[in-house]
Amino acid sequence: MQDTPARWAGTAVALSIAVAAPAGAQIDYRNLDDDRPTRVEDAYPAERYAFEFIVPYRFERERGSAWVHASLLELEYGVIRNAHVGVKAPLAGVRDAGTTEWGLSGIRVFGLYNFNTESQLLPAFSLRTDAVFPVGALAGSETHVGVQAIATRSWARNRVHLNAAYRFGRDGTPAVVEGLDRWWYGAALDRTLFRQSVLVIGEVYARRPLEAAPVEVNASLGLRWQWRPTAVLDIGISRGLRKGLGPEYAVTLGVSNAFAIPGLMPAGR
Amino acid sequence: MRSLLLALATLVVALGAPAVPAGAQDRRDEQFYYPGSFNWQFLRNYPEAARLFNAFDYGHAVLYERLYTLPDSARKAAVLEQEYRYLTTDLLVRPPRFAVAEEVIEPTYAKLAWKAKLMFDWAHVLHRQLYDVYADERIPEAQKDARIERLTDYYLSRRDIAFVPVAKSMALMDEQYYSQVFRRRFPKFNGLIWAYHWLQVGLYEPFIAGRTPDEKKAGLQAAVARFWDMLKDPPQSMPRVMPMAATVAPLFTERHPRAAAIFDNLHMMHDIISDILAADTVPRDKKRDVIYAVLDEFRDTTRNVMTREDWLMMGHHMGGIEAMGGPVLGLLRSPADSAAKPMRMPMMDHRP
Numbered sequence: 320m321q322d323t324p325a326r327w328a329g330t331a332v333a334l335s336i337a338v339a340a341p342a343g344a345q346i347d348y349r350n351l352d353d354d355r356p357t358r359v360e361d362a363y364p365a366e367r368y369a370f371e372f373i374v375p376y377r378f379e380r381e382r383g384s385a386w387v388h389a390s391l392l393e394l395e396y397g398v399i400r401n402a403h404v405g406v407k408a409p410l411a412g413v414r415d416a417g418t419t420e421w422g423l424s425g426i427r428v429f430g431l432y433n434f435n436t437e438s439q440l441l442p443a444f445s446l447r448t449d450a451v452f453p454v455g456a457l458a459g460s461e462t463h464v465g466v467q468a469i470a471t472r473s474w475a476r477n478r479v480h481l482n483a484a485y486r487f488g489r490d491g492t493p494a495v496v497e498g499l500d501r502w503w504y505g506a507a508l509d510r511t512l513f514r515q516s517v518l519v520i521g522e523v524y525a526r527r528p529l530e531a532a533p534v535e536v537n538a539s540l541g542l543r544w545q546w547r548p549t550a551v552l553d554i555g556i557s558r559g560l561r562k563g564l565g566p567e568y569a570v571t572l573g574v575s576n577a578f579a580i581p582g583l584m585p586a587g588r
Numbered sequence: 589m590r591s592l593l594l595a596l597a598t599l600v601v602a603l604g605a606p607a608v609p610a611g612a613q614d615r616r617d618e619q620f621y622y623p624g625s626f627n628w629q630f631l632r633n634y635p636e637a638a639r640l641f642n643a644f645d646y647g648h649a650v651l652y653e654r655l656y657t658l659p660d661s662a663r664k665a666a667v668l669e670q671e672y673r674y675l676t677t678d679l680l681v682r683p684p685r686f687a688v689a690e691e692v693i694e695p696t697y698a699k700l701a702w703k704a705k706l707m708f709d710w711a712h713v714l715h716r717q718l719y720d721v722y723a724d725e726r727i728p729e730a731q732k733d734a735r736i737e738r739l740t741d742y743y744l745s746r747r748d749i750a751f752v753p754v755a756k757s758m759a760l761m762d763e764q765y766y767s768q769v770f771r772r773r774f775p776k777f778n779g780l781i782w783a784y785h786w787l788q789v790g791l792y793e794p795f796i797a798g799r800t801p802d803e804k805k806a807g808l809q810a811a812v813a814r815f816w817d818m819l820k821d822p823p824q825s826m827p828r829v830m831p832m833a834a835t836v837a838p839l840f841t842e843r844h845p846r847a848a849a850i851f852d853n854l855h856m857m858h859d860i861i862s863d864i865l866a867a868d869t870v871p872r873d874k875k876r877d878v879i880y881a882v883l884d885e886f887r888d889t890t891r892n893v894m895t896r897e898d899w900l901m902m903g904h905h906m907g908g909i910e911a912m913g914g915p916v917l918g919l920l921r922s923p924a925d926s927a928a929k930p931m932r933m934p935m936m937d938h939r940p
Binding site for chain 1: 613617622623646684685689692698
């Protein structure tokens with residue numbers, strides 16, 4: 320069982336690449352999804368009728384001797400104009416005190432609604448809602464629901480994104496990965512290199528995972544690169560900035576692919 | 589936590605507090621293109637032409653950004669000259685692999701007139717998908733026309749952002765109080781835009797006329813080479829009037845009159861927005877309203893529409909094919925010549 324998540328992740332990457340042909344928009348590298356590669360995301364949803372399949376991998380070295388491998392498979396769909404819904408299935412492996420445990424770390428469903436595109440006066444604003452269900456060996460003990468506000472503002476080739484989230488309900492036992500924090504907020508700055516189809520991103524965020532837990536402050540750097548017309552590769556590193564809190568280091572990489580299904584498109588005429 | 593959220597709220601307000609007053613808020617309203625295995629075949633099989641269009645997108649975007657953000661005419665002229673040089677000696681020579689994120693090049697304009705950008709993007713996707721169908725040798729020739737009509741249907745299903753499939757009156761472009769300002773003040777950049785439009789509609793012709801993949805490729809290369817010829821002695825070597833589909837691409841227009849009219853309307857709208865942004869007679873705080881009023885016009889089939897006969901004859905009245913950049917077909921030398929001296933593709937040489 321020990322290598323199963325890696326095998327699943329490999330299979331998912333191969334699947335994502337295989338479905339790459341009929342899809343995508345050539346500037347998907349600018350669509351910041353959460354954790355791809357930064358936690359902070361942009362305020363814009365998937366296009367109407369677009370599916371986005373994301374196959375990420377994350378390795379996190381905790382303070383002390385523990386480490387976590389995770390593959391947070393994700394599917395998004397532009398269900399109506401200016402909104403998308405999605406599902407995440409995080410597969411994780413945790414090694415601590417000489418033993419390793421693998422399993423599903425809950426199932427997350429989410430929806431994001433965008434109120435406006437950026438104008439001369441206002442940034443783009445979106446509201447996101449997440450629900451995490453206690454499914455799998457590494458899941459938390461409770462069903463959790465959270466809300467998140469997102470704003471994006473651009474200046475020339477740069478954009479700033481602000482995210483702030485709050486989770487309702489009692490803490491219970493937390494999930495190993497992809498649990499909802501009690502609250503977190505953060506800011507990211509990105510810069511587009513349009514000739515190379517590359518986005519460079521940096522972020523800082525603060526999080527309180529549980530009501531009584533200390534506040535972590537973490538920073539990340541990452542890149543998103545348009546690999547094919549329909550596929551984007553991303554890579555990122557992060558580190559906790561407060562002594563003894565947050566990851567010693569974490570590395571993430573992923574591939575995402577956009578596609579659509581003709582049967583779901585309008586007929587025209 | 590409360591103070592942190594307060595700080596965040598302050599930041600959000602700060603992000604949204606630049607000086608310029610806003611009009612109504614636009615929605616993002618983006619939609620995915622019609623799926624199918626034909627997508628991206630143009631880029632795959634004809635990268636030298638497909639990538640060129642990525643640089644064209646930059647040219648359109650940077651033009652609007654500079655016209656809107658640089659009100660001073662002397663400064664505007666100097667910056668547009670710099671951009672022209674950058675385009676013709678660098679970006680068009682080494683075009684990007686993928687489409688340019690136009691919001692990055694025209695951030696101020698995109699915030700001013702998002703809907704105009706959305707309408708252009710939607711029509712550019714149709715352009716690209718039609719090239720993809722023609723470039724896909726797996727689709728039998730007999731099925732390509734039906735596929736193109738299907739894509740045109742899908743395009744038109746977005747009535748809120750689709751240009752109408754009937755030709756609108758040229759008076760919308762040439763007889764308004766702001767008309768022709770851009771072409772008079774900046775003839776070289778205007779000629780570059782018209783050369784883009786010549787190639788964008790003209791490229792359909794070798795796809796239709798070519799009987800084999802080699803003939804199509806040679807025809808495309810000849811068209812691209814002719815585009816470069818237009819840049820040799822600007823603005824004299826450039827089109828003198830807006831290239832129209834019926835004149836530059838008669839085979840395509842005959843087969844797909846709806847798409848041809850959409851592209852003529854698109855190219856007219858490009859010129860109209862250049863004029864509105866360049867014209868001092870349109871106050872800066874009215875430019876969005878004027879642009880949006882014209883967008884409404886170009887989505888309306890009940891007003892200012894040309895008859896099909898007038899549309900087909902319009903090119904003749906405007907000076908004919910020679911005034912529009914010349915014919916696309918018939919540019920090739922004899923096959924023997926072509927085989928002996930392969931055509932040089934500047935953007936593939938990686939040098940100006």
